Amino acid sequence: xxxxLLIYAASVDAASQCTPQDWIEHExxxxxxxxxxxxxxxADLTTATTxxxxxxxxxxxxxxxxxxxxxxxxxxxVIDVPNLDVALDWAARCPGSRGGGSVVVRPIADFGDSTD
Amino acid sequence: xxxxxxxxEGLRDGxxxxxxxxxxxxxxxxxxxxxxxxxxxxxxxxxxxxxxLDLAEEVASEAVEAALVHWPADGVPRRPGAWLLTTARxxxxxxxxxxxxxxxxxxxxxxxxxxxxxxxPADADGDLPDERLQLFFTCAHPALSAEDRGALxxxxxxxxxxxxxxxxxxxxxxxxxxxxVRVKRKIRQARIPFRVPGPDELPDRLPGVxxxxxxxxxxxxxxxxxxxxxxxxxxxxxxxxxxxxxRLLPAEREIAGLLALLLSTHARRDARxxxxxxxxLLDEQDRSRWDRTMIEEGRELAVTALTGGPPGPYGVQAAxxxxxxxxxxxxxxxxxxxxxxxxxxxxxxxxxxxxxxxAVAVAMRDGPEAGLxxxxxxxxxxxxxxxxxxxxxxxxxxxxxxxxxxAASAYREALELAHTEPERAHLRRRLASVRRGCSTESPxx
Numbered sequence: 416x417x418x419x420l421l422i423y424a425a426s427v428d429a430a431s432q433c434t435p436q437d438w439i440e441h442e443x444x445x446x447x448x449x450x451x452x453x454x455x456x457x458a459d460l461t462t463a464t465t466x467x468x469x470x471x472x473x474x475x476x477x478x479x480x481x482x483x484x485x486x487x488x489x490x491x492x493v494i495d496v497p498n499l500d501v502a503l504d505w506a507a508r509c510p511g512s513r514g515g516g517s518v519v520v521r522p523i524a525d526f527g528d529s530t531d
Numbered sequence: 532x533x534x535x536x537x538x539x540e541g542l543r544d545g546x547x548x549x550x551x552x553x554x555x556x557x558x559x560x561x562x563x564x565x566x567x568x569x570x571x572x573x574x575x576x577x578x579x580x581x582x583x584l585d586l587a588e589e590v591a592s593e594a595v596e597a598a599l600v601h602w603p604a605d606g607v608p609r610r611p612g613a614w615l616l617t618t619a620r621x622x623x624x625x626x627x628x629x630x631x632x633x634x635x636x637x638x639x640x641x642x643x644x645x646x647x648x649x650x651x652p653a654d655a656d657g658d659l660p661d662e663r664l665q666l667f668f669t670c671a672h673p674a675l676s677a678e679d680r681g682a683l684x685x686x687x688x689x690x691x692x693x694x695x696x697x698x699x700x701x702x703x704x705x706x707x708x709x710x711x712v713r714v715k716r717k718i719r720q721a722r723i724p725f726r727v728p729g730p731d732e733l734p735d736r737l738p739g740v741x742x743x744x745x746x747x748x749x750x751x752x753x754x755x756x757x758x759x760x761x762x763x764x765x766x767x768x769x770x771x772x773x774x775x776x777x778r779l780l781p782a783e784r785e786i787a788g789l790l791a792l793l794l795s796t797h798a799r800r801d802a803r804x805x806x807x808x809x810x811x812l813l814d815e816q817d818r819s820r821w822d823r824t825m826i827e828e829g830r831e832l833a834v835t836a837l838t839g840g841p842p843g844p845y846g847v848q849a850a851x852x853x854x855x856x857x858x859x860x861x862x863x864x865x866x867x868x869x870x871x872x873x874x875x876x877x878x879x880x881x882x883x884x885x886x887x888x889x890a891v892a893v894a895m896r897d898g899p900e901a902g903l904x905x906x907x908x909x910x911x912x913x914x915x916x917x918x919x920x921x922x923x924x925x926x927x928x929x930x931x932x933x934x935x936x937x938a939a940s941a942y943r944e945a946l947e948l949a950h951t952e953p954e955r956a957h958l959r960r961r962l963a964s965v966r967r968g969c970s971t972e973s974p975x976x
Binding site: 416497498499500503520522524525 | 672674720721722723724726728
């Protein structure tokens with residue numbers, strides 16, 4: 416069963432309490448446990464660009480979005496674990512869940528075409 | 532899953548209301564009793580076996596339907612639970628054989644073994660293994676909302692039908708059916724496991740299960756809204772489930788504490804309302820109507836809860852409740868001891884509601900002024916906004932000091948916040964009594 420862990424930073428400006436070393440150790444722990452499927456950190460939100468295509472096929476490109484809420488998606492991890500309890504354990508071990516940040520755990524949809 | 536599933540959920544009924552004509556009334560009654568008792572256990576055993584709540588519910592209902600056909604003619608089997616489980620498991624295996632895609636998704640490991648030997652395992656006493664503990668933890672999983680946890684616990688463990696659960700929460704059956712479909716879908720799709728947390732996780736997870744049972748009890752005992760103060764069937768289900776949980780985890784002192792608390796509270800159920808249905812507070816209750824057997828059982832469990840380790844919040848509340856019901860009357864109550872217990876409780880679970888209760892106990896020990904001073908210190912507490920018992924407590928203490936105008940204004944504030952008609956009637960009565968007591972009060976109030 417695959418879950419995506421969406422890692423929300425505490426705030427755009429807040430100095431993170433986690434060191435790069437914390438993230439390196441977290442990733443190593445997930446690799447050693449054999450649960451890590453993939454994951455990335457995202458570049459700063461100010462670099463984001465939004466694309467919409469309307470009914471006429473017209474492409475509309477805008478700068479942003481900019482942070483309107485306190486929490487900003489800063490990265491994600493995909494893990495493969497037996498059940499939600501294990502996924503929640505990994506979410507709790509993620510450095511992004513501390514210091515006012517949060518991790519949202521979402522099961523990856525299973526449309527029945529895979530064996531897991 | 533869509534609307535039709537929700538409709539089916541509403542109609543699905545483990546205990547069909549119409550029995551076959553051949554069933555004599557007494558046979559129907561005993562079958563009814565068996566289903567009530569066995570349903571939660573049957574469901575738990577099936578979930579444990581197949582790991583799927585929907586499948587478990589479907590085949591449990593089919594097994595019950597089969598029993599309604601066979602039992603009135605053949606008699607109730609010697610081990611009705613085992614009969615139901617064997618029947619349900621055969622039906623589940625048939626269903627999974629027909630629907631191999633579904634079976635593959637469930638990754639059912641036990642099916643092959645079931646085909647070979649469909650008789651359920653029994654322990655030395657011939658009883659079925661009790662798998663309900665897993666179901667308690669799944670129904671109270673922290674990934675579910677508080678209201679969903681209560682509804683699911685009533686549905687799956689107490690064996691209530693969806694319309695009954697809807698009545699318990701005073702919401703329409705269709706709304707409840709949709710909620711149950713949604714919560715079962717989350718369990719399945721997010722794969723919330725059916726498992727008992729390990730000893731290292733238990734301190735984190737057990738309080739959630741106890742909270743569900745406590746909330747169900749208070750929902751039934753002091754109905755949050757509606758015409759009746761008490762919905763005793765819900766309270767009694769909560770009490771029954773707490774007994775089962777204690778049997779399953781007898782070493783957990785906080786379960787003993789919760790059970791003791793519920794027993795000491797439930798012992799007073801008949802005395803809580805007068806003949807007119809109006810609320811009677813502790814000091815106004817006819818103590819001869821209290822249930823002495825329950826009080827004694829609660830007292831013994833409270834001792835168990837507080838023995839052999841640091842006290843937990845339910846153990847302390849149980850001790851407070853036990854002191855209340857042990858006393859001959861309000862004046863004989865051991866108020867110093869109750870204040871001391873509230874001090875412990877405030878340390879364990881700091882909350883303004885506990886602080887209000889402590890202030891009332893201090894008023895009983897040291898006089899109303901002392902209690903009022905403590906209540907005044909809580910006046911700016913945001914978590915007490917809209918909390919009716921706070922102005923009620925102030926009103927009661929002001930009344931004892933003959934400060935009738937202030938008492939009347941406190942009671943009027945409480946009246947605005949009261950949710951049930953018996954509470955409102957009680958407050959109106961108090962309001963009338965302080966008006967009579969105060970000549971200075973203007974007559975139109």
